[in-house]
Amino acid sequence: xSSFLFRALDARAGIFVALMALVIVxxxxxxxxxxxxxxxxxxxxxxxxxxxxxxxxLLALAVDLVWGYCGILSLGHAxxxxxxxxxxxxxxxRQIGTRGVYGDPILPDFMxxxxxxxxxxxxxxxDMFWFAALMVLLVPGLxxxxxxxxxxxxxxxxVYLSIITxxxxxxLLxxFFRNDMGFGGNNGLTDFKDILGFDIQADTTRAGLFAASxxxxxxxxxxxxxxxxxxxxxxxxxxxxxxxxxxxxxxxVEHYKLFVWTLSAMMAGIAGALYVPQVGIxxxxxxxxxxxxxxxxxxxxxxxxxxxxxxxxxVLVNFAKTWFTAALPEFWLFALGGPVRLRHTLPAQGHxxxxxxxxxxxxQQIGLRPG
Amino acid sequence: xxxxxxxxxxxxxxxxxxxxxxxxxxxxxxxxGEMRAIxxxxxxxxxxxxxxxxxxTRPDTGEVFFNGTIDLTGEDxxxxxxxxxxxxxxxxxxxxxxxxxxxxxxALKAPRGPFATLxxxxxxxxxxxxxxxxETIRLSSKRDELAANLSHGQKQWLEIGMLLAQxxxxxxxxxxxxxxxxxxxxxxxxxxxxxxxDHCVVVVEHDMDFVRALGVKVTVLHEGSVLAEGSxxxxxxxxxxxxxxxxx
Ligand SMILES: Nc1ncnc2c1ncn2[C@@H]1O[C@H](COP(=O)(O)OP(=O)(O)OP(=O)(O)O)[C@@H](O)[C@H]1O
Ligand SMILES: [Mg+2]
Numbered sequence: 001x002s003s004f005l006f007r008a009l010d011a012r013a014g015i016f017v018a019l020m021a022l023v024i025v026x027x028x029x030x031x032x033x034x035x036x037x038x039x040x041x042x043x044x045x046x047x048x049x050x051x052x053x054x055x056x057x058l059l060a061l062a063v064d065l066v067w068g069y070c071g072i073l074s075l076g077h078a079x080x081x082x083x084x085x086x087x088x089x090x091x092x093x094r095q096i097g098t099r100g101v102y103g104d105p106i107l108p109d110f111m112x113x114x115x116x117x118x119x120x121x122x123x124x125x126x127d128m129f130w131f132a133a134l135m136v137l138l139v140p141g142l143x144x145x146x147x148x149x150x151x152x153x154x155x156x157x158x159v160y161l162s163i164i165t166x167x168x169x170x171x172l173l174x175x176f177f178r179n180d181m182g183f184g185g186n187n188g189l190t191d192f193k194d195i196l197g198f199d200i201q202a203d204t205t206r207a208g209l210f211a212a213s214x215x216x217x218x219x220x221x222x223x224x225x226x227x228x229x230x231x232x233x234x235x236x237x238x239x240x241x242x243x244x245x246x247x248x249x250x251x252x253v254e255h256y257k258l259f260v261w262t263l264s265a266m267m268a269g270i271a272g273a274l275y276v277p278q279v280g281i282x283x284x285x286x287x288x289x290x291x292x293x294x295x296x297x298x299x300x301x302x303x304x305x306x307x308x309x310x311x312x313x314x315v316l317v318n319f320a321k322t323w324f325t326a327a328l329p330e331f332w333l334f335a336l337g338g339p340v341r342l343r344h345t346l347p348a349q350g351h352x353x354x355x356x357x358x359x360x361x362x363x364q365q366i367g368l369r370p371g
Numbered sequence: 372x373x374x375x376x377x378x379x380x381x382x383x384x385x386x387x388x389x390x391x392x393x394x395x396x397x398x399x400x401x402x403x404g405e406m407r408a409i410x411x412x413x414x415x416x417x418x419x420x421x422x423x424x425x426x427x428t429r430p431d432t433g434e435v436f437f438n439g440t441i442d443l444t445g446e447d448x449x450x451x452x453x454x455x456x457x458x459x460x461x462x463x464x465x466x467x468x469x470x471x472x473x474x475x476x477x478a479l480k481a482p483r484g485p486f487a488t489l490x491x492x493x494x495x496x497x498x499x500x501x502x503x504x505x506e507t508i509r510l511s512s513k514r515d516e517l518a519a520n521l522s523h524g525q526k527q528w529l530e531i532g533m534l535l536a537q538x539x540x541x542x543x544x545x546x547x548x549x550x551x552x553x554x555x556x557x558x559x560x561x562x563x564x565x566x567x568x569d570h571c572v573v574v575v576e577h578d579m580d581f582v583r584a585l586g587v588k589v590t591v592l593h594e595g596s597v598l599a600e601g602s603x604x605x606x607x608x609x610x611x612x613x614x615x616x617x618x619x
Contacts, residue, residue, distance in 0.1 A: 227489065230488065230489050230491065231476070231477075231489070231491040231493075232485055232488040232491075234469060234476070234477055237466070237468060238466045238469065238477055241466050241468055241469075242465075242466055242467075244427070244448070245460070245464045245465075245466070247447070247448035247449050247452070248425060248427075248448050248452055248457075248458050249452055249477060249478055249483075249533070249537065250449050250452035250483045250537070251449060251483050252449045252483065252484070255485050256485050259485045
């Protein structure tokens with residue numbers, strides 16, 4: 001067991017962890033301790049922006065674990081991310097209490113608006129943080145387990161599996177758009193006030209969320225690395241390279257896939273849960289099939305099957321995207337060409353209503369664009 | 372009857388692909404500790420027979436029993452491998468992005484579950500066993516080399532090493548000498564004879580010199596069923612066998 005944990009820490013991992021530790025300390029310090037007049041001051045919007053990148057990096061890490069090491073090309077990981085995000089969003093909604101527009105102590109605004117009389121049963125418990133945190137892991141984990149149980153046992157692989165992961169996230173997208181699902185329909189969950197009693201807009205809370213995202217990333221990185229360097233990790237690579245050969249050696253490939261797949265979905269859930277309080281909203285747009293494809297692009301850019309590459313890819317691509325969208329909006333379309341066009345045009349087809357309101361305004365919310 | 376005392380027992384096995392009968396009422400019995408050579412022209416059904424035994428292909432009809440009592444037709448690949456049936460493929464398949472050492476470690480007989488492998492640390496006994504296997508397959512100097520960088524012959528040997536690492540009761544070896552030089556072929560025959568001293572082995576091979584070097588009972592397959600059986604001299608004197616081989 002101890003050898004399992006130590007296995008993760010070699011020189012390369014050490015450098016990554018040390019750098020991350022530096023980032024986790026310096027960025028919040030630059031925001032909270034350095035005076036605004038100093039050139040070393042880190043503005044709050046930048047803290048939140050980078051915090052968001054870290055959650056994307058965690059999502060990319062989760063995708064790399066299944067794709068890079070086990071050959072499962074998931075085009076539906078944004079679904080697990082969004083489910084984790086919704087679980088956190090439900091907690092944040094219930095923290096609003098009487099401060100909502102309608103002032104109902106129990107019901108979130110959108111339920112009052114829909115004339116609902118009482119809280120649906122599946123919202124029970126979300127007023128407690130520990131419960132919501134558990135759901136952040138359990139909901140994506142359980143969905144992944146059930147999905148994987150059937151898919152891997154029936155030996156669905158390759159492009160067929162990728163397509164049904166897309167179908168999964170698309171089905172969830174349609175479901176979450178429905179008002180009667182009880183998750184706020186196309187507006188999603190927003191107008192959060194506080195988290196664990198801290199004002200969600202406060203600089204200190206933002207810095208705390210940033211640090212939490214960094215810590216989650218480091219922890220999940222170490223877990224992934226222990227796994228990939230264990231004998232189990234070698235079996236995963238064997239499955240990736242020659243699945244049927246691995247079976248003939250006596251390994252139950254479906255069990256291995258199910259294990260990493262479920263774990264990976266839980267990590268994506270954590271990423272989503274940390275993303276939501278930082279961007280201040282979760283809505284069905286996060287389930288958009290193109291989002292999942294974008295994650296795969298980050299991993300491909302950084303280098304599949306390296307873990308660190310997934311993190312770098314996610315941060316670099318998103319940084320470039322932020323920069324280009326602000327400075328040279330036209331050029332960004334060329335830079336990411338297909339993928340980005342896909343992201344914006346695909347959902348628009350046939351669903352003129354809700355999709356138009358997709359939160360590209362996230363930028364506005366985090367201060368990159370003045371409102 | 373013969374089934375109870377057999378290591379491997381096939382009776383009336385048929386497999387068809389889109390109406391084409393790859394195996395046609397194939398019956399075959401291998402005794403414990405026996406080494407058997409299987410020959411036959413291309414498309415005779417030799418590989419398909421191994422597919423049926425190892426769970427890759429389900430027979431349409433017929434019985435397949437291991438150890439006299441274990442019905443293999445309902446089991447999947449992993450279960451059959453765990454029962455003690457190892458296989459070397461016609462086209463050498465090793466894990467290319469793993470080192471030679473890791474290929475052997477993965478094959479080594481050990482608990483196969485995800486949690487067992489997650490917390491597994493290699494023991495001294497295992498390392499010693501891998502070291503010994505590397506000697507046997509003459510790849511000690513290549514232990515840290517990626518399998519992808521091995522020559523064709525070396526891959527064949529690595530795969531035989533992986534087969535040994537599993538320590539199976541029955542080894543199914545499909546064309547081990549394919550693509551080897553004459554010297555390598557002779558060495559491979561020696562190696563297999565050594566292995567056969569304490570394992571039951573079924574070898575498929577086209578190379579007649581190789582089969583002769585093995586010096587064991589030969590079964591000739593043709594169009595999915597047994598055409599002749601006996602010593603190599605006996606079967607090569609059989610008119611029908613000659614016809615099948617020359618008539619191609
Ligand atoms: N999956 C499959 N689908 C359709 N036909 C198949 C399949 N597998 C094998 N066959 C056919 O079954 C026949 C027997 O093939 P098999 O590979 O068992 O022959 P073989 O004796 O191993 O030949 P070789 O000496 O060339 O390896 C061939 O005609 C082959 O084309
Ligand atoms: Mg063959």
